[in-house]
Every structure is written in C-alpha cells, then in structure tokens.
Amino acid sequence: MKYIIVGAVAGGASTAARLRRLDEQAEIIIFEKGEYISYxxxxxxxxxxDIIKDRNKLFVQTAAAFNxxxxxxxxxSTEVIAINPSAKKITAHKQTTQEVYEETYDxxxxxPGAEPVRPPLPGINSEGIFTLRNVNDTDYIKAYVQQKHVSxxxxxxxxxxxxxxxxxxxxxxxxxTVIEMINQVMAPVDYPVAAFVQQHIRSKKVKLRLNTAVTGFTKTQEHIEVALNNGEVLFADVVILSIGVRPDTRLAAMVGLQLGPAKGIQVNEFLQTSDQDIYAVGDAIEFENPITHQSMITYLAGPANKQGRICADNVALGNVRSYKGSINTAIVKVFDMTVGTTGTASKHLKxxxxxxxxxxxHNASHAGYYPGAKQMTIQLAFTPKEGKLLSAQIAGYDGVDKRLDVFASYIKQGKTVYDLIEFEHAYAPPYSSAKDPVNMAGFVAENILLDxxxxxxxxxxxxxxxxxxxIDVRRKDEFEAGSxxxxxxxxxxxxxxxxDEIPKDKKLYIYCEAGLRGYLAQRILRQNGYEAVANLSGGYYLWKTCTTEKCLLNKANPILV
Amino acid sequence: MKYIIVGAVAGGASTAARLRRLDEQAEIIIFEKGEYISYxxxxxxxxxxDIIKDRNKLFVQTAAAFNxxxxxxxxxSTEVIAINPSAKKITAHKQTTQEVYEETYDxxxxxPGAEPVRPPLPGINSEGIFTLRNVNDTDYIKAYVQQKHVSxxxxxxxxxxxxxxxxxxxxxxxxxTVIEMINQVMAPVDYPVAAFVQQHIRSKKVKLRLNTAVTGFTKTQEHIEVALNNGEVLFADVVILSIGVRPDTRLAAMVGLQLGPAKGIQVNEFLQTSDQDIYAVGDAIEFENPITHQSMITYLAGPANKQGRICADNVALGNVRSYKGSINTAIVKVFDMTVGTTGTASKHLKxxxxxxxxxxxHNASHAGYYPGAKQMTIQLAFTPKEGKLLSAQIAGYDGVDKRLDVFASYIKQGKTVYDLIEFEHAYAPPYSSAKDPVNMAGFVAENILLDxxxxxxxxxxxxxxxxxxxIDVRRKDEFEAGSxxxxxxxxxxxxxxxxDEIPKDKKLYIYCEAGLRGYLAQRILRQNGYEAVANLSGGYYLWKTCTTEKCLLNKANPILV
Structure with missing residues (x-):
C-alpha cells in the first residue's frame, strides 16, 4: 500500500506514525508545505x-528523526498543488528547487489545517502587522519585537x-491593548465567565477595547496607526491579528470533495471524504457536534491528534473505528487565571x-484551611428534564483544569448532573475538599431540577x-460593604x-455572596409558607462582576486601567 | 419528626445539615462525645x-454557629452510651456534668467513626507515644513537640x-524514621507505585524501615526506646502510632445491630441498619465494593460526606436514594510527590x-516544551475481555490529582479503556499535551487488548x-549509563x-526507558516475522525503581539515607 499524507502537523503527523505502527511494509509519504513538521x-x-526560551523545544519531531x-x-517545503482522484495521483511543488512532480497513492x-483570517482592511499588509500560525510567523514576530525595540x-x-x-x-x-469586536473576550464562553477574565486582564493593566472594530492601518515613520470604528486612533509598534482562522479547503474544493455547511471538508464517521480513497483530519474538516447535532469545525489540537489515530486505523484496517465528534473542550491561561469550557455554551444552546x-x-480549589486555596466559578448548563449535562465553563486559578477535565469526561459520555453527585474524587486537603467543586455543582443543579x-x-x-x-441574606458587614x-x-x-418582617404576598428575591446561604434562606422561607422565592444564581459575586463589566462596556470610553 | 444523630464530624454533620434543609420543622439533636464538631x-x-498556622482554621463549624x-x-462532650431500639430512646452521658439522661427519637x-488501633505492646502507654485522630490528639502532639524540644x-x-x-x-x-510491617509504604497501592514513593521519601533523608515490626517501648530519662523485631532498638523523642483504624461499633454491637463480615455496621443500599429506624454513615459502616463485590469499610471523608446527604434524603423522604458503594479513591501528598489510587489495586484483585x-x-504532566513539566507514572488494571477499568494508581508531581479524578469518574461509571481513548481533555501547553496521559494510558491498554x-x-x-x-532499544548513551x-x-x-543480528528462533524481550520505543520496536519486529516479542511494561525506569527498592529491602540493614 502507498499512503500519501498532506500536512505534517498534529493530525497529519499522528496519522503517519500510527499508519507505520499498523503497517511496517507500506510506503508512506508525507508532504509539508512549510519547513517544519510536527511542531x-x-x-x-x-x-x-520568552517563557519557552529554547527554540528547539518547539519541534516535537524533525523531518530526519521522523524518517x-x-x-x-x-x-x-513541498506543497501538494493538485489531486487527480480518478488517476489517484497528486502533483507536488518543491519550493526550494521549483520542481513539480507527481506521486500516485492508494x-x-x-x-491541511486552517489559516488565519486576514480581512482586506486598508493598510493591513503594512510592516509590523502579523498573524501567528506557524514557526515562520513566530520567528518574524520575535525578531521584529527584538530588533525594533517595540513598546x-x-x-x-x-x-x-x-x-x-x-x-x-x-x-x-x-x-x-486588546481590541475585540464583540462585547466580551473568549467568544466560546458565556458572558459571566468572560466577565471574570476581563476583570483579571484589566487588573494586569492591559487595556481592553470591547465592542470595537478596526477600520484600517496607517504605517508612519514612528508607528502603526490603528483606526477604530469610533473614530479613535491607537498607536502601535506591533500588531497581532488574531481574529480567527478558517479551514484550508483549497485542495479539497479544487477536486470537488464535498464541503459541509460550515465550509469545512465533509467527512463520514470514518473520517472519509466524499471520495472513498481520500480521508481528512484536523482543522479543515467538519463534523456533527454531539450536543447540538450541528455540523461544525473544531480548531483544536487534541481532537486533531485523536482523529489521526482513528483515521490511520480506518485507512489501514478498513473503516474499523468511528469518530464521534468533539465536545470542544478548550482551556487557556490568561495571566494568573485559567479559563476553560467543555460542551456547548448557553448562548450557543439558545x-x-x-x-x-x-x-x-463558586468553590475553593481545595480545603479552605490548607494554604493556597483559590476560588473558582463553575457555570453548568443542563437539560431541564433529564439533567443531561450540556456544558461546563470554569474561571479561576488553581484546579480549574482538573474540574474541566472531569466535566469533559461526563459530558463526553452523555451523563447527567446526578452523576456529578456520585463523582468520587481524590480528596486530601492540598487537592480538594471532602465535597469537590464538581460534586457541589452537581448538588446545586440537582436541587434546581428537583425544585x-x-x-x-x-x-x-x-x-x-x-x-x-x-433580600440580602449576608452578614451586616458584608451588606454594608456593598449590596x-x-x-x-x-x-x-x-x-x-x-x-414577621417579610410579607407573605410579595415575590421574594434572595441573594448572598456565592449562593449557598441564599439556598438555605430559601429552604427556610419556602417551608414557612413563602412560595414565590428565588435565589440569585452565582450570588452577589457574579452579579457584581457582570454588572461592573457591562457598565464599563457602556461607557463612551471603556478603557479602565 | 425527631432525629437524633450520634457523631458530629463528616457524615454526622452532613446528615444534620441536609436534614434541616429538607425539613425545617423537625427536631434535630446531634450528640458528639468530643468537644468539637465538624472539624x-x-x-x-x-x-x-505548622503548614496550617491558625488553629481556628481546623474548625469548619462551631457548635454555636451550626446551631x-x-x-x-x-x-x-456528650456521649450516647446506650440505645433502646424498642422504646426508640437513647441514653446520653454529659461529660462535663456527669449527667445521664434519655432522649426519644423517631x-x-x-x-460514630473509627478509632485508631493501639496494639497491646509493652510500654505502649508511655509518655510521648500518640495516635492522631482528633483535635485533642493534635493539641497534645503539638504541645509535646514544642515543649519537650523533641528532635x-x-x-x-x-x-x-x-x-x-x-x-x-x-x-x-x-x-x-518510618517503620512499616509490610514490604512497602501505602498498603492500598501496588508495589511499583509504592516504590516511587519510597525512593522519594529516602531522598528527603527520612529513614524507612520496611518489613519491620515494633515489639515494644521503653521510656527512659532521655528517650523512648522503640524495640524492633530484628533486635534493634531505635531512640525517639516522640512516637506516632498510625498503624490503622477500626470502626467504632460498640454502640451498634450493644444493641445487636447486624455487623458485616468486615466488622463494620451492616447497612442496606439506603444506609439503613438492621433496625429500620436506625441509619448509619461514615467510617463505621461497611458496604459492598462495586469492583470486588466484597463487603468492605471505607475510611474516607469524601464518601462519608456523600453518605450524609444520601442518608438525610432517605430518613426525611423515605428511602428515596441508593448508595452505590465506594471505589476508594484516595490521594496523599508525600513531600513533593502526589500519590493516589482509585478502584482496586492489582494485589487486591488477585x-x-x-x-x-x-x-x-509514564507521561509528562503537561507539554514538555512548556516549563515545569513533570513525569508521572500511571498503572492501570482492567479486565482482559471487555477492558473494563478496575483501578488506576498514579505517582508523580504536578497534575496527578487531575488524572486520578478523571480515572475515578470512568471507574465509578464502569467504563473501559476504550472510553479513555475518547476522553476529550482541556489542552493548552501549561495544562496537558495534545494527547493527555489519560489518553496515553488508554492507547497502551487498548494496544494490549487488541494484541x-x-x-x-x-x-x-x-x-x-x-x-x-x-534487547535494550534505547540510544547507546542511555544503554551505557545503565541497563x-x-x-x-x-x-x-x-x-x-x-x-539480521536478531535470531528468529529466540524469544525476544524488549525494553526502552518508558515503554514507547519498545512498543515501536515490537511493531517492527512482529511485522518482520518475529512472533515471540514482549515489551517491558513501564520500561527500564519502572524496573530500576522497583528492583532498587527490592534490593534495599533484602539487605540486612535496609536503611539508606
């Protein structure tokens, strides 16, 4: 058998390595248009x-070692520029020698991955404006920052x-300064979770411009002038365009492989395209999301690598393994914070x-009496009948990645909030509390489901x-400090x-700092004949964070440093 | 309704709080023989x-605040000393006043929890020999260490x-100096995992005496002499007895409640004892282990707290919620290391x-190119047919607790190694790799299952x-450094x-450092007509650690510092 793989990062490299493990005799050729593989x-x-100091560390594999x-x-440095599916041939162009040649495949x-979106704004090709997708981009940016003494x-x-x-x-x-067109950072998460992140970013003296679009760039002797849609102009020495990526489907489209509604390469459960001898993996494919059942593209390294392994099995052994789609678990370190999401955000569910x-x-990352415990905020979404988990989003510090992974395992398996209650975590004071934040999120969700x-x-x-x-049910000193x-x-x-101070005929809205005392108050009130009682989900802490952020957003000049 | 709860730590306190949330009108009395509740x-x-500096932090609740x-x-400070189940009464003894009185219950x-085992060794009641179970024990030890200038x-x-x-x-x-009767530390984990911990403990200059029993104590003017079964005598200023606990079933036995084969209080799935009006939770009960189906006692805070919630629901609402047993997820910080287990160790499965x-x-806690990645060792046990997960044990540093929790979620749900492969974790370089250690453990287990x-x-x-x-398939320099x-x-x-250097008629045993290169070598060899090829699970790294520890154990004087 002769296998040709186009693209030698994440998905492509994984597929190649697994193919070899399954078939020692096969001929395997992997084409990479860039200089580097598997970086x-x-x-x-x-x-x-400069957090990673050694450039060599960026290379998981070199071409020579991989070979x-x-x-x-x-x-x-060899780009596949054409495919002839009926002849089962590709055409390759070697950039260093300009050689163009064909290879057959079985x-x-x-x-092919994805490529950064570069909108056709005036001046966008000026010096000092970069996208960041590969090692070359990185080298350019690093050299520019060092040599031009940017500030x-x-x-x-x-x-x-x-x-x-x-x-x-x-x-x-x-x-x-960070500029964002929509009203929040991190589009995949819901507003309240983003609000915590924004607050943290501002605390680091990074300027955030939300609800703001860039209309163009002017390169002057001293600066890059960044024009905003409100008429303002910002001065920059270096600009990073990170407004998104789109699947590189040029080759696929050229051959007439079926693309999907999300404009990615359409594949079946075996990661096979509309041509039975062509498979596809990674950022360029689209697949049914297991939660929304909508076709979508996942731009994540984890799924790409896992697809590589599945694809190799299917190619080598004949469609033996199904891909089940991604629940889009993602995480990011933002200064001291960790923020992540798994499943589908509430706004996307809506x-x-x-x-x-x-x-x-809100819960502590580990036992409060052991030093270093930090608060995290967990937002769950679940179905109103069965309590099936649809998403979990977390913003916090220590231990966020752990809880996110636990939620991901439950969501991936289609589990419910009731399962969270039974989660039996590893508890010792440095790691958790006797009831883990995952359990606590489950307890509260169950209490909601059971009314x-x-x-x-x-x-x-x-x-x-x-x-x-x-009614604010916190202590007097908390109330007086802000309500x-x-x-x-x-x-x-x-x-x-x-x-006796509370009339029975009024609707009661209760809040405390985080939600627990409000819940206790509600239990007391409802069992004393008050029926219309609601508790503020996430408490004063969430309300304060969200409303402060909303308020900054609505100000004429939303920059607070 | 009138509820009486005996014991106000973990399980008892959880039950009481939940009972109140469910029933605002009930009369709830909680008896605690000690001075402190919910500590x-x-x-x-x-x-x-002195890691926790403020003694007040030890108290999750005070009696007054809880009330x-x-x-x-x-x-x-009030002990329940008798129960009359037919009259539904208890007898309480208030230690401060010596008052003895009765209370009825519905x-x-x-x-009641568990109590530390104190074997009847000569001299065991000498000054300076302590067990550690409650706040009083703690106060005694702390005062002794400070006042006696122990070294x-x-x-x-x-x-x-x-x-x-x-x-x-x-x-x-x-x-x-730590003395242990069996051949390893941490009895719940298998030998290889314990070996890593032992190595780490020795690196901290703590002396480990394994396979060693204490035969008695002699208090002299200067020291406590600790006599060992090999004739040696160690000198100590303070001795901690931490050889285990047993359930406090005195009250239960006195009333004739059914005890189980593990000598704990027998309860049904609703945590109800053999008397339908008496329920039990925590360290004193035994329950069927969901993996071995043997009845066992779980001495862990997490399950106790969760039982409290379940028990309260059943007591207040009439046996509405089942307890499903504990998979005994446990974790401990040992100096810089973190070690834990979930499910049933291989030796116990055997x-x-x-x-x-x-x-x-063995895998890195996060992407190797991002600073601070640490290696962890994961040992899985699974069934040979379905690949059902039976246990996971991990020894390492950063990120051990996270993977343990993820494995716990899969084991709790009766999942297989195939599910691990599909685990979709939160990946960014500070938190994991594109393939998480959980995925990797799943990949390897699957490779074994599929031969x-x-x-x-x-x-x-x-x-x-x-x-x-x-055959050592590592690089030459690695081989020369030790093989x-x-x-x-x-x-x-x-x-x-x-x-051509490898004869076809021999059985081949392959190893590399961690296992991956050995696997690749095996794929190459088996596809080249070598059939009898086996790869060393855990590689040279595991072998070296285990054999070094075995070797120390077999020496006449096993103390290496």
Missing amino acids: ANCGLPYYIG KRFNIDVRI KLILS KAVVIGAGFIGLEMAENFHALGLDV AAGIEHIVSTT RLRVFYWNELEQLQSGDLL IDDAINIPVDELRERL | ANCGLPYYIG KRFNIDVRI KLILS KAVVIGAGFIGLEMAENFHALGLDV AAGIEHIVSTT RLRVFYWNELEQLQSGDLL IDDAINIPVDELRERL
Whole structure:
C-alpha cells in the first residue's frame, strides 16, 4: 500500500506514525508545505514571550528523526498543488528547487489545517502587522519585537490566541491593548465567565477595547496607526491579528470533495471524504457536534491528534473505528487565571434552540484551611428534564483544569448532573475538599431540577417589579460593604426570628455572596409558607462582576486601567 | 419528626445539615462525645507541621454557629452510651456534668467513626507515644513537640496518615524514621507505585524501615526506646502510632445491630441498619465494593460526606436514594510527590480472584516544551475481555490529582479503556499535551487488548530463560549509563537495518526507558516475522525503581539515607 499524507502537523503527523505502527511494509509519504513538521503550535506565543526560551523545544519531531524512527518519506517545503482522484495521483511543488512532480497513492489523507483570517482592511499588509500560525510567523514576530525595540502592542481579537499573545507581550514589558469586536473576550464562553477574565486582564493593566472594530492601518515613520470604528486612533509598534482562522479547503474544493455547511471538508464517521480513497483530519474538516447535532469545525489540537489515530486505523484496517465528534473542550491561561469550557455554551444552546437550565457555583480549589486555596466559578448548563449535562465553563486559578477535565469526561459520555453527585474524587486537603467543586455543582443543579432550589439570574434583576422584595441574606458587614440597590438585609442566621418582617404576598428575591446561604434562606422561607422565592444564581459575586463589566462596556470610553 | 444523630464530624454533620434543609420543622439533636464538631480531620497533620498556622482554621463549624444556622441542637462532650431500639430512646452521658439522661427519637443516625488501633505492646502507654485522630490528639502532639524540644520522631505505620506525619515532622526539622510491617509504604497501592514513593521519601533523608515490626517501648530519662523485631532498638523523642483504624461499633454491637463480615455496621443500599429506624454513615459502616463485590469499610471523608446527604434524603423522604458503594479513591501528598489510587489495586484483585491485565505508562504532566513539566507514572488494571477499568494508581508531581479524578469518574461509571481513548481533555501547553496521559494510558491498554502490544513485567525478568534475548532499544548513551544485565543494545532507530543480528528462533524481550520505543520496536519486529516479542511494561525506569527498592529491602540493614 502507498499512503500519501498532506500536512505534517498534529493530525497529519499522528496519522503517519500510527499508519507505520499498523503497517511496517507500506510506503508512506508525507508532504509539508512549510519547513517544519510536527511542531508545537500551541507553544508559539510562549516562545515569543520568552517563557519557552529554547527554540528547539518547539519541534516535537524533525523531518530526519521522523524518517529514521518511522521510515516515513517526509518532504518538507513541498506543497501538494493538485489531486487527480480518478488517476489517484497528486502533483507536488518543491519550493526550494521549483520542481513539480507527481506521486500516485492508494489512499490519500488530507490534513491541511486552517489559516488565519486576514480581512482586506486598508493598510493591513503594512510592516509590523502579523498573524501567528506557524514557526515562520513566530520567528518574524520575535525578531521584529527584538530588533525594533517595540513598546506598544495592539492585539486584534480576544480569542484564545489573542489573549495568550497579550499575556506574552505583557511579559516582555510591552504596553498592550486588546481590541475585540464583540462585547466580551473568549467568544466560546458565556458572558459571566468572560466577565471574570476581563476583570483579571484589566487588573494586569492591559487595556481592553470591547465592542470595537478596526477600520484600517496607517504605517508612519514612528508607528502603526490603528483606526477604530469610533473614530479613535491607537498607536502601535506591533500588531497581532488574531481574529480567527478558517479551514484550508483549497485542495479539497479544487477536486470537488464535498464541503459541509460550515465550509469545512465533509467527512463520514470514518473520517472519509466524499471520495472513498481520500480521508481528512484536523482543522479543515467538519463534523456533527454531539450536543447540538450541528455540523461544525473544531480548531483544536487534541481532537486533531485523536482523529489521526482513528483515521490511520480506518485507512489501514478498513473503516474499523468511528469518530464521534468533539465536545470542544478548550482551556487557556490568561495571566494568573485559567479559563476553560467543555460542551456547548448557553448562548450557543439558545441559538440552536436547545432548552436548558444554567447554574453557577463558586468553590475553593481545595480545603479552605490548607494554604493556597483559590476560588473558582463553575457555570453548568443542563437539560431541564433529564439533567443531561450540556456544558461546563470554569474561571479561576488553581484546579480549574482538573474540574474541566472531569466535566469533559461526563459530558463526553452523555451523563447527567446526578452523576456529578456520585463523582468520587481524590480528596486530601492540598487537592480538594471532602465535597469537590464538581460534586457541589452537581448538588446545586440537582436541587434546581428537583425544585428544592429556584433560581434567578444576574441579568434578570433589572426586571424586578416595584412590589417585589429583594433580600440580602449576608452578614451586616458584608451588606454594608456593598449590596444591590433596593435590597434589605436579613442575615440568614437571623431569618427564622425575623420572618414577621417579610410579607407573605410579595415575590421574594434572595441573594448572598456565592449562593449557598441564599439556598438555605430559601429552604427556610419556602417551608414557612413563602412560595414565590428565588435565589440569585452565582450570588452577589457574579452579579457584581457582570454588572461592573457591562457598565464599563457602556461607557463612551471603556478603557479602565 | 425527631432525629437524633450520634457523631458530629463528616457524615454526622452532613446528615444534620441536609436534614434541616429538607425539613425545617423537625427536631434535630446531634450528640458528639468530643468537644468539637465538624472539624478538619484531614488537616490535623498539617497543623502539627505548622503548614496550617491558625488553629481556628481546623474548625469548619462551631457548635454555636451550626446551631444558629441550622437550628440544630448540638450537644458536645456528650456521649450516647446506650440505645433502646424498642422504646426508640437513647441514653446520653454529659461529660462535663456527669449527667445521664434519655432522649426519644423517631429516626436515629449513627456516625460514630473509627478509632485508631493501639496494639497491646509493652510500654505502649508511655509518655510521648500518640495516635492522631482528633483535635485533642493534635493539641497534645503539638504541645509535646514544642515543649519537650523533641528532635527524633518515629512514625509507626506507613499509611496515608503516617506519611503525612513523617512529612510534617520533617518540616519541623525533626529526624524522622518510618517503620512499616509490610514490604512497602501505602498498603492500598501496588508495589511499583509504592516504590516511587519510597525512593522519594529516602531522598528527603527520612529513614524507612520496611518489613519491620515494633515489639515494644521503653521510656527512659532521655528517650523512648522503640524495640524492633530484628533486635534493634531505635531512640525517639516522640512516637506516632498510625498503624490503622477500626470502626467504632460498640454502640451498634450493644444493641445487636447486624455487623458485616468486615466488622463494620451492616447497612442496606439506603444506609439503613438492621433496625429500620436506625441509619448509619461514615467510617463505621461497611458496604459492598462495586469492583470486588466484597463487603468492605471505607475510611474516607469524601464518601462519608456523600453518605450524609444520601442518608438525610432517605430518613426525611423515605428511602428515596441508593448508595452505590465506594471505589476508594484516595490521594496523599508525600513531600513533593502526589500519590493516589482509585478502584482496586492489582494485589487486591488477585486476592479476590479477579482476572485482570496491568499496564504502566509514564507521561509528562503537561507539554514538555512548556516549563515545569513533570513525569508521572500511571498503572492501570482492567479486565482482559471487555477492558473494563478496575483501578488506576498514579505517582508523580504536578497534575496527578487531575488524572486520578478523571480515572475515578470512568471507574465509578464502569467504563473501559476504550472510553479513555475518547476522553476529550482541556489542552493548552501549561495544562496537558495534545494527547493527555489519560489518553496515553488508554492507547497502551487498548494496544494490549487488541494484541498490538504484548507486555511482560519488571518482576518477570528473573524468569527469563538462557536462550531468550533481552534487547535494550534505547540510544547507546542511555544503554551505557545503565541497563539490565545480559541485555544487548539495538536502538529502535537502527532496528530496521539490524534485523539480521536478531535470531528468529529466540524469544525476544524488549525494553526502552518508558515503554514507547519498545512498543515501536515490537511493531517492527512482529511485522518482520518475529512472533515471540514482549515489551517491558513501564520500561527500564519502572524496573530500576522497583528492583532498587527490592534490593534495599533484602539487605540486612535496609536503611539508606
């Protein structure tokens, strides 16, 4: 058998290595249009920020080592420019010699990846404006930053890579501004989770410009002038465009392989394209999302690598293994914070018409009495009937990645909030509490499902009617340090004795700091004949964070440093 | 309804709080023979070691606060000394006043916990010999260590608490010796995992005496003399007895409640004892282990707390919720290391007659190119047919707790190694690799199940026959730095060209450092007509650690510092 693989990063390299393990005799050729194979995409921002100091560490494999170990014919700087599916041939162009030649294949695997979006704005090709996708981009940016003694960076797009670049530029001592078209950072997460991140970014003196678009660039002697849609102009020495990527489907389209509604290469469960001898993996394919059942593209290294292994099995052994789609588990370090998501955010569930309940909890990363415990915020979404988990999003510090992985395992398996309750975690004081934040999120979700807890949300407070009663059940000192307008204060520990202060005919809205005391207050009230009682999900802490961020957003000049 | 709860730590306190949330009108009395309720058992060693500096932090709840918040009648320093099940009454003894009185109940919940084993050795009641179970014990130990200016500590029993005490005494600058009767530390884990821990403990200059029993103590003017079964005598200023605990079933036995084969209080799935009005939770109950189906006692805070919630639901709402048993997920910090287990160790599976395969992998905690990645060792056990996960044990540093929790979620749900492969974790370089250690463990286990990988084990090397060929496939420099006796060196990258050096009629045993290159070598060899090829599970690294530890154990004087 002769296998040709197009693209030698993540998915392509994984496929090649696995193919060799399955078939020692096969001829395997892997084409890579760039100079490097199997490099550490996800490490590139950290090399720019000098967190990774040794450039060699970016290379998981060199072409020579890969060839030696796997007996794979690695052809770098060689682009596959055409496919002839009926003749089962590809045409390759070797950039160094300009040689153009053909190769036949029995099976072809496409792993072309994605390419950064570069909108046709005036001046976008000016010196000092970069996208970051591969090692060459990285080398250019690093050299530019070092040689030009830059001091001001503008990062356009507050997605994962944008925020990583903001952090790494900041680590280099640059003055950093992040510009984002929508009203929040990190589009894949819901607003409340993003609000915590934004607050943290501002605390690092990085300027955030949300709801802001760039209209063009002008390169002057001194600066790059970045024009904004509100008429302002920012001055930058270096600009990173991180507004997104799109699948590289040029080859696929050229041959007439079927593309899907999300404009990626359409594959079946075996990762086979519309041509039975051509398979595809990685950032260029689209697949049914197991939660929304909508076809979507996943730009993540984890799924790409796993697809490589599945694809190799199917190519070598004949469609033996199904790919089941990605739940889009993703995580990012943003300065000291860790933020991540698994499953489908509430806003995307809404857009897909999927009914769900949202619940927010705050818990310590480990036992509060052991040094170093940090708070994390967990937002779950689940179906109102079965309690099936649809997503979990977490913002916090230590231990966020752990809980996200646990939630990912439950969501991947189609489990419910009831399963979270039974999760039997590893507990010792440095690692968790006797009840893990995952258990706690499950307990609260279950209480909602069983109507032991009725909740309302931070953005519903504006809809309270004049006759409604808002009760802050925190301690007096907490209340006095800051509360929600029009709230009265009855600490939960005094509630039983002060029931006569609360009229029975009013709708009661309760809040505490995080949600627990509000829940206890609700239990007391409902068992004392108060029926219309709701508790603020996520508590004052969530409300305060979200409303502060909203407020900054609505100001004429939203820059607070 | 009137509920009486006996024992106000973990299980008892959880039950009480949940009962109140479910039933605002009930009368709830909780008896605690000690002075403190709901304290942080698991934090006690760290308070002794000054890691937790503020004693107040040990108290999750005070009796007064618990009463105020939950309207629960908390009676501390009051022991329940008798139960009259037919009259539904208990007899209480208040220690401060010597008052003895009765209380009736509708439902009684027992949460008596466990008590430390104190074997009847000569001199065991000498001054300076302590067990550690509650706040009083802690206060005594801390005061003794401070006031007596102790410099030498002997910890008897190398279980979780013993090792935590060793670490905390070491943190105080004491010279520490740990004595353990069996041939390894941490009885719940298998030998190879314990071997890594032992190596780490020795690196901290803590002396480990394995396979060693204490025969008695003599208190002299200067020291406590600790006599060992090999005739040696150790000198100590303070001794901690941490050889285990047993369930406190005195009350239960007195009333004739059914005890189980493990000598704990027998409960049904609703945590109800043989008396339908008496429930029990925590360290004193036994329950069917979901993996071995043997009845066992679980001495862990997590399950106790979760049982409390289940028990309260059943008591208040009428047996609505089943307890499903514990998979005994446990973790311990041992100096810089983290070690943990979930499910049933291989040695216990063997003892229970459960057929299983063991597989060991070593992986980095996060992307190797990002600073701070640390290696961890994962040992899985799974069934040979379905690949159902039976246990996971991990020894390492950063990220061990995370993977343990993920494995726990899969084991709890009865999942297989195939599910591990599909685990979609949160990947960014500071947190993981594109293929998580959990995925990698799954890949290797699957390769074994599908006969793509045949393994042998570190303790089988002695059984190699004279005609067998042992091949080290690491690089030459690695081989020369240390290898297994009689091995020849053919680096995997040279294997394809050097096949003629390997006779076809011999059994081949292959190893590399961690296992991956050995697997690749095996794929090459088996596809070149070599059938009898086995790869050393866990590689040279595991073999070296285990054999070094075995060797120390067999020496006359096994103390290496």
